Amino acid sequence: MHEIGIANSIIEAGQTEAARVAGSKLVRVGIRIGALAGVDCDALRFALTALTQGTELDDVDFEIQSCPRRNRCLDCDEVFVTALYSDPCSRCGSETSVLVGGEELDLAYVEVEEP
């Protein structure tokens, strides 16, 4: 389950970012996971909890935002959410579009309590 590896990376990155505010305490980490990132959000949530339980990070809140697959229409430039791979453009119905979003595996923000 590679969600454990990813959870580890998230925890490490969150701590590194929080450490930029000297003496602060990490309280929340915002993560964005795209539908095509190959990450199971439930498994990731489980891994984050399992890895922080009983540590100093026990009450850090991990906020996971899921990002759908988005395509940009090559005819009218509309960016639209598409569940299937071949959905036509939601504005003009064109069937030619390119993938522009849905692969996110991003650390969006950290929230810290200052000393």
Place this chain on the structure above:
Amino acid sequence: MTVIPVEKKVLSENQRIAASLRDRFEDHGTLCLNLISSPGSGKTTLLEQTLGGFRPEERVAVLTGDLQTENDAKRLARYGFPVQQITTGGVCHLDGKMIERALERWSLDAIDLLFIENVGNLVCPSSYDLGEEAKIVLLSVTEGEDKPLKYPSIFAKSELLVLTKVDLLPHVPFKMEEARANARLVHPGIEILELSCATGQGLEEWRTCLSRRRETALQRICAARA
């Protein structure tokens, strides 16, 4: 409370390593291909056939990843080319650091074509860039033709889909046209090859495809240096 915007890739450390590996491959003119599939789709068998087809003086090497055993490396080492097993100890993918560490034992000057046989898994390896020129995904006809839809990420990121074990088609319910269509839904530009290591069908096309990729990569590197 202070919110600090970060906006960083979670795997940015891996991406940094992958970028440096990519630079090294480019510098040495090494074509690196990352083979990914479920367990049992025939990556090792295809590599055996591939290695068997090279002349001894050709500069080919294989890094093969596995959770625990070194069996694959033993099978591949018989062909006389450098082979290293990366035992991940339970981790279900190879990452950039593992490749970097393995390459400490080799000089890329002596390698023109490097195969990475990833851990058998269609999910996790898709998240980790190894600095490769291209990912190649294998799908055997003993699996479902809906795999591209179930695991879109790896099919979307692979440049080539190799449909393996096609000699078994008469005996399995695999719908070839549907598999191809599903792969194209996820990745319209994906190149598709059908082959069987048992009968040799498609192996010639596979070899042609390898030499074409190598040529294209070399041309690009030369153009960048000129």
